[in-house]
Amino acid sequence: MTGRFEPAWVRVAVVVAVVVGIVLAVWLFGTISAPPG
Amino acid sequence: MTRPPALSVAAYLVGVAGLAFCITLLWFGMRAVLDLGGYCASGGPYEISVQCPDAVIASTPLSIFGGIAALFLMLWGGAGLGGSWISLAFLAWPALFLSLGWNFLQYGFFPPDGDWVWSWIVCGVLFVAMGGIPLWVALVALRDGPHTDGRSYAAGRVVIRPRPPSAPSPGLVEPTPVPGAGSGDPLVDRLERLAELRRAGDLTTAEFETAKAATLAELTGGPAR
16 A cells, blocks of 8 residues: 555554454344344 | 544544445345345335345345445545545445355355246346456556556556657668768758759759858858859
8 A cells, every 4th residue: 555644553453344344244134133032 | 654633544444344344234135135036025005925034124224325324434534544545445346246246146056946047147247247347457457556658557546657768669760861960060061961962963063053152151151152
């Protein structure tokens, strides 16, 4: 990446954000699609 | 290094996470509908043959409108960060179409019951092309970077570089240098030109002498001989 702001921790944070988003979606869809009880 | 506003970083990361969340949610919702045969409905005044699961009813609007909101949040935060961070939002397009195209192809070739479903396979091919071709073009442009001649697109920025000196085209022939041309002395140049014309027969000897005298008089300021 080029630009005036490119610390490594932001790149790591972007990857973490993607993983967190996917995990949250898996959890949420699994929760709401599970049969009641 | 400029320290960005914390708000831009937070908005960017929340937007990234939101996009991943919404695309994944849409992916699961699509698979739930494909499990039912590819269509379902809910609500309205009509009798519904295939009722949508509650999870699909809840997740589909959230994934679509939430995804749009997350994309704008990512763009806004990326604009605050500067550089090429904002261009990472482009990956949402291939992520969306490749993931949904995968669903179409998987369920088209391996449906829950029966033979191939050609309509899903066609949709899958189209979706993979819509997501894969822009991604491929972007990856090629990034790989080539500034090494291509003249112009390249690196991380969303146009990079223009001067062309390296190239060999002359084989169709072009170097002009034969004219004797005396470019000698730097206008008097010598003109006299040599007149001599050439006389040798070629374009000027008679009398005309040559007249032109020579006029040239000498003009350029030296002296009397013509």
